[in-house]
Amino acid sequence: xxxxxxxxxxxxxxxxxxxxxxxxxxxxxxxxxxxxxxxxxxxxxxxxxxxxxxxxxxxxxxxxxxxxxxxxxxxxxxxxxxxxxxxxxxxxxxxxxxxxxxxxxxxxxxxxxxxxxxxxxxxxxxxxxxxxxxxxxxxxxxxxxxxxxxxxxxxxxxxxxxxxxxxxxxxxxxxxxxxxxxxxxxxxxxxxxxxxxxxxxxxxxxxxxxxxxxxxxxxxxxxxxxxxxxxxxxxxxxxxxxxxxxxxxxxxxxxxxxxxxxxxx
Amino acid sequence: xxxxxxxxxxxxxxxxxxxxxxxxxxxxxxxxxxxxxxxxxxxxxxxxxxxxxxxxxxxxxxxxxxxxxxxxxxxxxxxxxxxxxxxxxxxxxxxxxxxxxxxxxxxxxxxxxxxxxxxxxxxxxxxxxxxxxxxxxxxxxxxxxxxxxxxxxxxxxxxxxxxxxxxxxxxxxxxxxxxxxxxxxxxxxxxxxxxxxxxxxxxxxxxxxxxxxxxxxxxxxxxxxxxxxxxxxxxxxxxxxxxxxxxxxxxxxxxxxxxxxxxxxxxxxxxxxxxxxxxxxxxxxxxxxxxxxxxxxxxxxxxxxxxxxxxxxxxxxxxxxxxxxxxxxxxxxxxxxxxxxxxxxxxxxxxxxxxxxxxxxxxxxxxxxxxxxxxxxxxxxxxxxxxxxxxxxxxxxxxxxxxxxxxxxxxxxxxxxxxxxxxxxxxxxxxxxxxxxxxxxxxxxxxx
Numbered sequence: 001x002x003x004x005x006x007x008x009x010x011x012x013x014x015x016x017x018x019x020x021x022x023x024x025x026x027x028x029x030x031x032x033x034x035x036x037x038x039x040x041x042x043x044x045x046x047x048x049x050x051x052x053x054x055x056x057x058x059x060x061x062x063x064x065x066x067x068x069x070x071x072x073x074x075x076x077x078x079x080x081x082x083x084x085x086x087x088x089x090x091x092x093x094x095x096x097x098x099x100x101x102x103x104x105x106x107x108x109x110x111x112x113x114x115x116x117x118x119x120x121x122x123x124x125x126x127x128x129x130x131x132x133x134x135x136x137x138x139x140x141x142x143x144x145x146x147x148x149x150x151x152x153x154x155x156x157x158x159x160x161x162x163x164x165x166x167x168x169x170x171x172x173x174x175x176x177x178x179x180x181x182x183x184x185x186x187x188x189x190x191x192x193x194x195x196x197x198x199x200x201x202x203x204x205x206x207x208x209x210x211x212x213x214x215x216x217x218x219x220x221x222x223x224x225x226x227x228x229x230x231x232x233x234x235x236x237x238x239x240x241x242x243x244x245x246x247x248x249x250x251x252x253x254x255x256x257x258x259x260x261x262x263x264x265x
Numbered sequence: 266x267x268x269x270x271x272x273x274x275x276x277x278x279x280x281x282x283x284x285x286x287x288x289x290x291x292x293x294x295x296x297x298x299x300x301x302x303x304x305x306x307x308x309x310x311x312x313x314x315x316x317x318x319x320x321x322x323x324x325x326x327x328x329x330x331x332x333x334x335x336x337x338x339x340x341x342x343x344x345x346x347x348x349x350x351x352x353x354x355x356x357x358x359x360x361x362x363x364x365x366x367x368x369x370x371x372x373x374x375x376x377x378x379x380x381x382x383x384x385x386x387x388x389x390x391x392x393x394x395x396x397x398x399x400x401x402x403x404x405x406x407x408x409x410x411x412x413x414x415x416x417x418x419x420x421x422x423x424x425x426x427x428x429x430x431x432x433x434x435x436x437x438x439x440x441x442x443x444x445x446x447x448x449x450x451x452x453x454x455x456x457x458x459x460x461x462x463x464x465x466x467x468x469x470x471x472x473x474x475x476x477x478x479x480x481x482x483x484x485x486x487x488x489x490x491x492x493x494x495x496x497x498x499x500x501x502x503x504x505x506x507x508x509x510x511x512x513x514x515x516x517x518x519x520x521x522x523x524x525x526x527x528x529x530x531x532x533x534x535x536x537x538x539x540x541x542x543x544x545x546x547x548x549x550x551x552x553x554x555x556x557x558x559x560x561x562x563x564x565x566x567x568x569x570x571x572x573x574x575x576x577x578x579x580x581x582x583x584x585x586x587x588x589x590x591x592x593x594x595x596x597x598x599x600x601x602x603x604x605x606x607x608x609x610x611x612x613x614x615x616x617x618x619x620x621x622x623x624x625x626x627x628x629x630x631x632x633x634x635x636x637x638x639x640x641x642x643x644x645x646x647x648x649x650x651x652x653x654x655x656x657x658x659x660x661x662x663x664x665x666x667x668x669x670x671x672x673x674x675x676x677x678x679x680x681x682x683x684x685x686x687x688x689x690x691x692x693x694x695x696x697x698x699x700x701x702x703x704x705x706x707x708x709x710x711x712x713x
Binding site: 032076077111 | 518531556584589590593635641661678686689694706
């Protein structure tokens with residue numbers, strides 16, 4: 001691919017050119033800064049490019065949605081962030097947002113409308129499922145995942161918080177891999193331990209870390225790949241796999257990475 | 266003699282009515298100590314939620330065996346109580362089985378069905394006692410399950426068993442008296458389940474049988490009145506509150522946290538934006554009140570009704586990731602503490618005491634920061650509750666108080682707050698580096 005195809009359009013560029021993208025890709029803080037999750041961002045960008053989706057990002061203009069502040073109780077800080085973001089989003093007359101972070105997704109979709117930010121917000125698992133459904137992503141059967149066992153770890157902020165259970169599973173089914181479920185899945189899915197701002201502090205004293213409990217359950221399925229759809233789950237499950245010294249055998253991958261790999265992107 | 270029992274019955278009825286209505290008014294008053302929240306919108310959806318979840322027991326059926334046993338007791342409770350109407354009318358008019366002559370054979374069918382349900386209730390209660398006390402099912406234990414909650418649970422089951430035995434005894438002795446052609450005992454046809462008990466009482470004289478039958482009748486009806494009053498002091502209140510609790514439940518996405526319009530207005534003022542909706546603009550900043558919840562009156566009334574609706578089944582706690590990994594947080598304890606504190610305040614106020622100003626508060630004296638800090642907001646407790654109780658809502662309001670009024674959040678959270686304030690990300694990265702990934706991708710598109 002030519003270098004120019006990896007120019008990532010920002011809303012500011014688009015506006016300067018008088019163009020309006022179909023979707024805004026909300027990258028999120030983890031997708032922007034976290035070394036591991038940046039590769040999810042890149043994988044998703046490759047899919048967007050490959051499918052010819054008209055998109056842009058906010059780039060340097062994006063800031064934290066305020067999710068961890070609100071969940072830790074700092075409503076002032078949350079609303080300051082929300083108002084600032086809404087000002088930017090409304091300034092660009094954004095209609096449709098896709099994000100790879102369930103926490104950003106939940107906040108943008110459910111919590112911004114009351115503060116004046118009304119957008120169609122889609123999580124990337126649903127977006128990928130739609131691309132597959134529309135035939136824009138056609139995964140070749142017998143690809144690199146044929147015969148591999150994949151287990152999907154439900155993100156609380158997709159599942160119980162927003163009732164999204166099937167889209168990520170449909171994406172995985174398209175990979176022609178064997179999807180195995182953990183005992184606690186869907187509405188009963190066990191949290192990775194990082195939600196509610198837990199990502200940003202140590203756990204309280206207890207007899208076990210939540211991510212270890214969840215990783216043990218994931219490993220018990222015998223899966224080669226633990227599929228995740230959330231940056232916090234990704235960190236927690238990866239740490240869990242490392243803790244169990246299974247990182248050579250078991251990979252924790254995001255849905256976008258799985259699609260990109262399968263497409264050879 | 267006849268009139269004496271009628272007068273006694275009227276007195277019992279009045280007394281029970283008095284105590285019951287007094288207690289109901291007290292609970293209502295306590296619940297209304299909560300701040301207002303509008304949960305009267307979308308009424309078709311609310312009726313649907315109530316019918317499916319409370320009336321239809323839908324969420325109970327995630328776990329089939331307890332659900333079936335519970336269903337037997339629930340249906341028994343709903344239907345056997347139809348018979349209470351006959352009890353009350355008989356008591357008032359000094360009649361005996363008032364409905365029997367009117368309903369004829371259908372009466373026999375009804376009583377047989379009630380007896381079947383009574384046996385079902387008996388069976389379920391015995392199994393539940395075994396699950397609690399012998400099998401020691403995990404979710405019935407825990408820090409908050411101290412001696413009273415355990416005794417309360419056992420008492421409820423035992424009272425139900427005794428009440429059902431009273432019905433069966435009454436029907437058994439009644440049938441013997443009918444067979445002996447005793448005048449007062451209208452022929453009703455035979456009742457399958459209670460007739461099994463007939464051999465136990467056949468040796469008794471007519472007088473002994475009448476005494477036993479009357480005793481069982483009085484025991485059953487006064488037992489029901491006493492139980493109704495007891496229920497209002499017990500976790501068993503869910504039998505009534507499950508209905509309004511599901512009707513007034515949260516219909517929005519569970520991931521959404523309740524907005525604070527007071528903060529919205531302050532933030533808008535700070536940013537120099539017009540505060541459009543004037544509804545929450547207080548003229549005097551002192552009227553704003555507390556940010557978040559420190560005590561029960563800071564919570565909304567639905568939170569407080571939730572607390573009374575909780576029957577301490579522990580499904581929330583057994584599904585809570587923090588609880589199952591040994592942290593102090595237990596969503597059930599959050600609900601029980603809220604109820605206990607509310608009761609304490611309500612009792613104190615009704616005696617002219619200090620109420621909320623007693624130097625204690627929900628946060629601190631009942632619920633610790635360590636508990637609320639352990640929550641991952643994963644909604645497992647909310648999902649697990651068969652009557653849509655929302656412990657998460659309470660936890661988050663308590664966190665708001667700690668963060669905004671006390672600045673008492675854990676140090677790492679305070680660091681996260683200042684990262685967001687200064688770098689617009691919860692991590693300490695330079696805002697100018699936010700878009701660096703695009704350069705990395707441009708330079709090395711094939712890498713991961």
